[in-house]
Amino acid sequence: VLVAPGPEQAAERAAAAVLDGLARAAGPAPVLGLATGSSPLGLYRALGRAVAQGRADFADTHGVALDEYVGLPPGHPEGYRQVLLREVCSVVGLAPERLAVPDGSVADLDALERAAADYEARIAALGGVDVQILGIGANGHLGFNEPGSALASRTRVKRLSARTRRDNARFFPGADDVPTHCLTQGLGTILDARRLVLVATGDGKADAVAAALEGPLTASVPASVLQWHPDTVVCLDEDAAAGLR
């Protein structure tokens, strides 16, 4: 657990942890797991600076999204494929054709279950995730694994909690426009990544961070599974670390 004075320094430390993890990737092309949301934006910008300075190169890297909304049409600006194209691919130079995102645009439950299984197969075919970037929800969610998610869960359809829909309403015209469901990597899928790098900043995350890192391992706090992973780097600013003992 690394506590930095502010969000920019936390992002720099997270970027160093990501590059270090990718440098140890064994396969022919490294695989980087990508979170959306506000938390990793500084980290993506720091990776972009590393590329500009010749310290990193993502041309061969595969990107694997953590999750996607269900029911947004392909190309929707708030769909996570578009978000990751804007906030990651164009910032660090990751090729759009090397970006994998679960297909949440399919219409019925059977098709969504197939999309979830296809996504697991795609990750396996890439050789697994070398470094998974994560944020944490104010309710302790990881990916869109809301409280109550099974600790061994795999990629599947989940209902978004009222809290998460409220938190994400800022990206949509109104609260009712936030999708009700998502496809998300499961907690078991996330734990399969060889390194986890979580970024959390701001006092709104302090309770969730404390519960995840110092509370019991429990499905009620999905991010508590981080305690179980042998190579987890948690990068916090002082506000997000305020609840730690």
Ligand code: F6R
């Ligand atoms: C994003 C994701 C979520 C976010 C979390 C924090 O792909 O899966 O778990 O990481 O909701 O969101 P922010 O960073 O916007 O506070």
